[in-house]
Amino acid sequence: MLYALLVFSVGTSIFLLPKKKLLERENRIASTFPTLSSETLLDKSFFVGFSEFCCDSFPARERLLTLNSSVELGWGKLESGGVMMGKKHNLIKRLEYQNFDKLKDNLDEIGKIRNRLESIGVKTHFLCVPGALDVLGEYAPLPFAVRESREVWRYVEGEINVTERLRERANTGEYVFYKTDHHWTSLGAYYAYCELGEYLGFVPYQPSDFEVETVSESFLGTTYSSALFPFAVSDKIEAFRYAGDSEITVTDLSTGRGGGLYDRSALSGSSKYDFFLGGNRAHVKVESGKPRLILIKDSFANSLVPFLARHYDIDLIDPRYLKKPLSALISDIYSDGKPPLLIIFGIDTLTGNAGL
DSSP states (O other): OHHHHHHHHHHHHHHHSOOOSEEGGGTEEOOOOOOOSHHHHHSSHHHHHHHHHHHHHOTTHHHHHHHHHHHHHHTTOOEETTEEEOGGGOEEEOOOOOOOHHHHHHHHHHHHHHHHHHTTTOOEEEEEEOOHHHHSGGGSOGGGOOOSSOGGGGGOOOSBOOHHHHHHHHHTTOOOBOSSSSSBOHHHHHHHHHHHHHHHTOOOOOGGGSEEEEEEEEEOOHHHHHHOOTTOOOEEEEEEEOTTGGGOEEEETTTOOEEOSBOGGGGGSSOGGGGBTTSOOSEEEEESSOOEEEEEEOGGGGGTHHHHTTTOEEEEEOGGGOSSOHHHHHHHHTTSOOOOEEEEEEHHHHTSOOOO
């Protein structure tokens, strides 16, 4: 009787309690009640959506997830939600790819873009950003010691390799990847910027040419959101500032809205990494009257752009958000001039939907 009452109470509370639009600690939009129709019943999408709705609306959901993580750690599991509790408070996502079809498809598309543009005299470069596991492998728990590189790297042939440099820096204790997020830090992005100078032909500025500003010390990123470990230590977000960077304009071409390299309003929300450029958008122009660079990218490039903007005006293109085919946009861009092309994607993006 007591069990039946408990089940009934929980079930009704899922529907009666106020619903959250945003699951802040998990950094994502909450699932809504799915559309009920003969079509959604037949293709079973209603049942999938209903299950997700119930999970996201479950009473005390975040507390229970945190409790679950604590229990798993107490059992000595050392991971929860595919995230490992590493040394020195590093949370490292455990990624074991089994299906490389998406990766091959995305790499094929990148190859086609490069071949097409190089045939008309455009210089192209490709940088594949390593994951935290590649860089912070020495910080993973001993039972999960990783090889120097994962199987996935056999398929990647980007000529710009920053993995070794970042790993060496991380192993000496430098803060090159966030502890609670899958992105590199501003310092990690700086080292990638230095590596890019050799290929793009610019002389990188030295660390002393920047003034490092700590803009937040309470960043809990996407890796934390996957596990909700109760003992996670917040990251800090830094901006490498320089004279004139506040005068660089950033324009979203889909809305016409302008801004700058940094969006401080993002620091008060759950997506603090959006501080860089205001987050991901389909096509953005970064301008201050310099030579032009075309950058096809994912979110890793957002914290790299402030460095590159010291040398270039940049067309930032994130194919995941485009409403028109990427090939059509490239044709428009290269109908007048031949600015160099840089392609930057994280290895995790390339094994999923990169929008290519």
